[in-house]
Amino acid sequence: MKVAFITGITGQDGSYLAEYLIRKGYIVHGLIRRTSYMIRTRIDHFINWPHSNNIFLHYGDMTDSVSIQNILSKVRPDEIYNLAAQSHVKISYETPVYTAETTGLGLLHLLETVRSLGLKSKIYQASTSELFSGDKREAPQNEATRFHPKNPYGVSKLYSAEIARIYKESYGMFIVNGILFNHESPRRGENFVTRKITLDIKKVIDGKKDYIYLGNLDAQRDWGYAPEYVEAMWMMLQQEEPIDLVISTGETHSVRDFLQEACDQAGLDPNAIVKIHDLYKRPNEVDHLCGDSTKAKTILGWKPRVKFRELVKIMIDAELGRSPDPYEKIWDQNKQEKTDLRS
Numbered sequence: 001m002k003v004a005f006i007t008g009i010t011g012q013d014g015s016y017l018a019e020y021l022i023r024k025g026y027i028v029h030g031l032i033r034r035t036s037y038m039i040r041t042r043i044d045h046f047i048n049w050p051h052s053n054n055i056f057l058h059y060g061d062m063t064d065s066v067s068i069q070n071i072l073s074k075v076r077p078d079e080i081y082n083l084a085a086q087s088h089v090k091i092s093y094e095t096p097v098y099t100a101e102t103t104g105l106g107l108l109h110l111l112e113t114v115r116s117l118g119l120k121s122k123i124y125q126a127s128t129s130e131l132f133s134g135d136k137r138e139a140p141q142n143e144a145t146r147f148h149p150k151n152p153y154g155v156s157k158l159y160s161a162e163i164a165r166i167y168k169e170s171y172g173m174f175i176v177n178g179i180l181f182n183h184e185s186p187r188r189g190e191n192f193v194t195r196k197i198t199l200d201i202k203k204v205i206d207g208k209k210d211y212i213y214l215g216n217l218d219a220q221r222d223w224g225y226a227p228e229y230v231e232a233m234w235m236m237l238q239q240e241e242p243i244d245l246v247i248s249t250g251e252t253h254s255v256r257d258f259l260q261e262a263c264d265q266a267g268l269d270p271n272a273i274v275k276i277h278d279l280y281k282r283p284n285e286v287d288h289l290c291g292d293s294t295k296a297k298t299i300l301g302w303k304p305r306v307k308f309r310e311l312v313k314i315m316i317d318a319e320l321g322r323s324p325d326p327y328e329k330i331w332d333q334n335k336q337e338k339t340d341l342r343s
Contacts (some may be wrong), residue, residue: 005075005121007031007062007110008083012187013126015043016327017081017230018055024234028055029075031062031084062106069113072121079237080114081124082107085157088191089130090282092153103156104163111167111175120174122237125164127177129222129248130154134286142246142292143179150284161244168242176236181248181291184311185226186318186325193280194223197259198319201266204273205320212273215280217256220288224249225306225314227327235300248291249304261312266320 004021008014009030018028030043058075060067062084072080085103086092092099107125114121132141133148149155161177168175188195193214203209224247232247263270296302306314317323 001025001027002079003027003029003075003077004079004081005029005031005072005077006081006083007106008085008126009057010043011083011087012185012189012226013183013230013233014081014083015187016185016227017083017233018043019327020227020230020234022054026054029071029077030055030057031060031068031071032057033061034059062109063101065109065113068109069117072113072119073117076117076119077121079124080110080121081126081233081237082110083126085126085153087128087153088189089151089153089286090280091191092151092156093283096152099152100156100159103153104159107160108163111163111173114173115167115171122174122242123164123176124233124237125160125175125177126233127161127179127244128154128157129179129181129289129291130286131158131161131179132286132289134288136288139252139288140248140250140290140292143244143295150286151282154286174237174242176239176242177244178233178236179244179246179291180229180232181222181224181246181289183224183226183229183247184315185327186315187226188315193255194258194315197262198315201262201268201316202319204268205266210273211275212259212270213275213277213280214255214259215276215278215282216285217259217276218254218287219285220252220254220290222248222250222252222289222291223258223308223311224304225311228304228306232296232300232302235302239299243295243299245296245299246291246293247296247302248293249308250290250292251308252288252290253308257308258312261309262316265313265316 004026058071086099131147164175184194200212318325
């Protein structure tokens with residue numbers, strides 16, 4: 001039975017990945033930070049499942065190398081998925097040092113611990129499309145496109161990508177950078193624009209808000225469905241050789257497009273409820289992101305299945321209580337199958 005260690009397990013990607021690996025029979029260990037408020041809503045539903053005796057949580061922090069070493073010396077995982085980060089671009093301008101320490105140096109703590117302990121763990125590093133400049137002339141972006149980040153978060157991820165490359169080349173470690181373009185779901189953080197839109201639409205419908213305040217509606221992104229992207233993470237660590245890959249849909253849509261589609265599905269007129277506010281604008285915008293995941297399709301056999309309109313529908317339906325995240329149904333079915341087998 002394989003053992004996996006996930007940093008950022010309480011986040012969108014970490015929670016989906018934990019479920020995915022548990023369904024595959026893994027023992028999963030997750031890193032969580034000690035805070036005054038227990039933020040585990042994304043993982044409570046399967047941690048509290050009576051048969052979830054193959055998931056374990058450990059207190060620690062990516063900025064604390066001692067805690068990382070203590071955990072890894074005991075767990076000794078076959079696979080490590082480093083998903084922990086301060087990943088909000090706008091916030092990275094307000095907390096640039098913290099972003100660099102967690103998102104950049106955090107990986108260094110992890111890699112040095114693996115090296116010093118002599119572990120043979122395969123390591124997945126969560127990279128990002130924010131590595132790219134967003135210059136439309138360079139789209140679609142692929143593994144050969146130049147890196148030119150435009151915000152503190154992107155720069156921190158560039159350091160992570162480069163230190164991963166150095167450790168791979170210098171010490172022969174199995175490390176891959178998954179350059180994932182934007183991927184969303186009902187579990188997306190509430191301060192990310194897609195989830196902010198769907199959440200505020202519900203508040204408008206419920207009479208709790210009159211307006212939705214947004215920033216740049218013209219920014220264009222390549223949006224996919226998060227559960228499909230964690231499958232790609234796992235696939236990358238099953239290869240014989242470590243290869244960095246772009247994971248994307250190959251389609252781009254503006255924030256305005258997402259807003260319009262979400263409002264259409266909720267029966268609202270965006271012109272009547274949306275106001276632009278400078279608070280939500282970035283100092284330096286990445287204008288156009290569109291990924292080319294041809295290499296991933298060739299090597300992994302991976303391709304996106306959920307298209308843009310279906311993604312928006314999944315998020316709106318979950319927010320308005322029309323239907324749950326379809327990925328939850330997969331988990332519920334799997335849980336029932338295991339319950340039937342053990343009863």
